[in-house]
Amino acid sequence: MGALFAQTDSLGIERQGDKVFVIHKVQAQQTLYSLSRRYKTTVSEINKANPVLANGLQIGQTLKIPYGGEVISPDAEVTKQTKEVTHTVKAGETLFAIARKYEVQVSDIKNWNKLPSNAIDLGQKLIIKKDVLVPVEKDTPMVETTSQAETKRINTPDSVKTSEVPFNSAASLPTTKVQPKEEQPEEVNYPGTPFQQFQKEGLAEVIDESEPSNKFFALHRTARKGTVIKVKNLMNDLTVYVRVIGTIPETSENEDIIIKLNQRAYDHLKAVDKRFRVQITYVQ
Known part of the structure; x- marks a missing residue:
């Protein structure tokens, strides 16, 4: 399990009962998905703790992020x-x-x-x-057991003994009850791969089409062809669903682009600029 330490964009931690929240200042290029992985939580839990995210993730925002990992005290040796x-x-x-x-x-x-x-x-x-x-592991001090203390006293020479204490081994040794192990339920492995939801924020760009289409489609880097992606315009909260038909070309001009939309999807989102900020969500 990972441990939580201070970082430049983590302003501190806040405890509410048995829950721990990281106070985080949003930096450029960070997304809700990357923050959820970093702090071992989920996007839905981050949204629940931060109603301000209803208007989208913004650089410079201060968020309270529920932390799911091990929290180490700030004064602990590391x-x-x-x-x-x-x-x-x-x-x-x-x-x-x-x-x-x-x-x-x-x-x-x-x-x-x-x-x-x-x-x-x-x-x-x-x-x-x-x-x-x-964390630095500290040496645990040795604790002398009852049997070790009794053995040391018995083996001490008479010349240095201060008193004679009768030793009854049967009475001095503690008895330990062995509790029967609880039977663990047998693990069941089910075939198949579970679905995984992806959510990301970044720049979208309109595709230059030679002929306009009446369908909604897009290009993406990693989503498989046929994947349906929900695209939300963070400037006006308008949403459209598009189907992936290909991969974004690997060029320097496309390095910051997370999705390319055809003209009809672009018009549906009422975007103003050729490049605009969006949130994309899909499952595969």
């Missing part, structure tokens, strides 16, 4: 360790997206893996390093 993980590049992933996922810099990933450019290949293994704080 030490810094470097944690290293291996990331396998998935379809549609970019170096920028991977850096944002692990909250590290693109330049650091390139240095760790000796990459000459931002180009990466499907299935490529990348080393990711991150400094984490872990």
